[in-house]
Amino acid sequence: MWSLERHRDVGAYALGVLDPAERFRFEDHLPECATCASLVGELAPTTGALALYARVTPPCVEVLARPAPTFLDRAVDRLGALHRRTRRRLWGATVAALLVLAAAGQGVAMLTGVGTGSGHTATLRGHDAGTGVAATVTADDQDWGTQVGLDVRDSGGPRVCELVAVGRDGSEQTVATWTVRGDPVALDGGVAARPADLARFEVRAADGIPLLTLPMRAS
Known part of the structure; x- marks a missing residue:
């Protein structure tokens, strides 16, 4: 032993x-x-x-270098946030697709919300059978205001159109203008008002005639 x-x-x-x-x-x-x-x-x-x-080896040097705890915390937090944003985007896209299918051809506007890193993104889709205008507008909340994206199809024309953001106080800001030539149009723009301060977006002809209204809240 x-x-x-x-x-x-x-x-x-x-x-x-x-x-x-x-x-x-x-x-x-x-x-x-x-x-x-x-x-x-x-x-x-x-x-x-x-x-x-x-x-x-100096006494203050460790055998193995280790990342600072704050670095690990930031990495874990960012990875978790990325996963959460991805899940929200997939869910928002699925809901939006189902709403488009359900409302096709009925001339209604729809609103879906998708979370983003900077705030909240409102995605509005609508079609007006009378004017022949179909559009998708995204309103992304930013510190400076609202970043706006527009995809529009217009069977009318040729004509000059504009996208106008209408505030809850009745104020109006022009986001973008374009000429209808029969092809889809994709534009980006912005307004100073935040999404929470907006009541709706309107696609109008140059003479002010409304072609499509997209409310920020579903009626």
Whole structure:
């Protein structure tokens, strides 16, 4: 039993971590045990390398570099936020597609909300069978106001049209103007008002005749 216990002390002896009494007993055992003597010899290069590292490494340097906790926290938070935004976008796109199919050809405007990193994005889709105008408007909440995206199809024309943002206080801001030539039109623009302050978007002809109204809230 004593011999087996000494076998287990080989690593500790090679690293120099045995207390004086245990070291004395192991060295007393070592000449009589060829197995332990062989193991100590095999560990000698490793213990020598560790000793050299200890001599040349400043005390304040850790063996392994570790990222700061704040870095790990930021990385985990950003990954979680990305996953949440992806799930919201997929859900919003699915709901919007179902609403478009359900309301096709009925001349109604629809509103769906999709979360974004900067705030809230309202996506409005509508079609007016009388004027032949179909449009999708996205209103992205920004610190400076509302970033607006427009995709519009117009079977009328040729004519000049405009997209107007109408505030809840009745104020109006022109987002963009374009000429209808029979092809779909995609435009980007912006207004100073925030989405919460907007009542609706209107596609109008240049003479002010409304062609399609997209309310910020479904009626």
